[in-house]
Amino acid sequence: MIFPPAFFDIMVHLAIHLPDEALLAGPVQYMWMYPFERYLGKFKRYVRNRARPEGSIAEAYVHVECVTFCSMYLNDIETRYNREEQNIDLVGQTSREASLSVFSQKVLPLGAARMEKLPDALFSKAEWYVLNNCAEIEDYIDDHYNKMKEEDPSNIERRHQSQFPTWFRTRIAELHAKTPSEVTDDIYALACGPDPLVASYAGCIMNGIRFHTNDLEGRRRTQNSGVVVLPTMKDCQLTSTVCCRTS
Structure with a gap:
């Protein structure tokens, strides 16, 4: 009687279920999908051949795994795993x-x-x-x-x-x-x-x-x-x- 029918879209309807979801699952960070969406976005950036997206993702994933494995065992070369922190405190x-x-x-x-x-x-x-x-x-x-x-x-x-x-x-x-x-x-x-x-x-x-x-x-x-x-x-x-x- 107060709001028009167009007001009740899917986003407003989902807000009704938020209290029940909080009681069932606890804090929202335990059930949101942001980490998975970011990871899928990372896979999308692996695609170089749009005709074969799955093959591009699989090939890039194996390549990243090999590079990561090798970089963890290189002591005399600066990698993302052995370089100093960006915000290191040098005053002391x-x-x-x-x-x-x-x-x-x-x-x-x-x-x-x-x-x-x-x-x-x-x-x-x-x-x-x-x-x-x-x-x-x-x-x-x-x-x-x-x-x-x-x-x-x-x-x-x-x-x-x-x-x-x-x-x-x-x-x-x-x-x-x-x-x-x-x-x-x-x-x-x-x-x-x-x-x-x-x-x-x-x-x-x-x-x-x-x-x-x-x-x-x-x-x-x-x-x-x-x-x-x-x-x-x-x-x-x-x-x-x-x-x-x-x-």
Whole structure:
């Protein structure tokens, strides 16, 4: 009474049976035909003689099997089975090891670097994320947190996050002036704060996976722009989404 008869074509009718099919067969990936359709499309590309399509497919299949068998046993020749991965991470082999644990991530940036200044809000979040996740300064973080708790028990987390960078910079400067041997160069550089100018890249490779920015993928069908940083135990309320920004 609402839709015209022409509306109920085969595609609309199949949607009625989808709930029953899901209950019977489970997730849709266990029963769809896409892998077989792709494989049949591969066979169609084997046809060179349209008068004998079956013979062309059989001959090409045997040829591919022979080449595959031989290439798996050739060690001194690069084949599809022994060549390196396209998204291999080479940072660990070309750069020195980071002295602080928070900077130990192996990321390979792609493309030319573009220098830009971070907004104040994003700069503060990035600085706090680095300081709060650096295992080498956990004692300083606990001291400042206890100090904030003794002064005023209200809004401890917010005051701790906003005041710790300044307090940590002053504390390390005093220790470095009195007893320089107790403060390493890396801790002192970390306390001085990061550079507001960062190098921004259009893509990066991390853990064998290639990621791109949203701007780069505007005209592409595939999307590799989502990089999620899982929160730590000390930072359980913080979930950051990084879009291929390396500083």
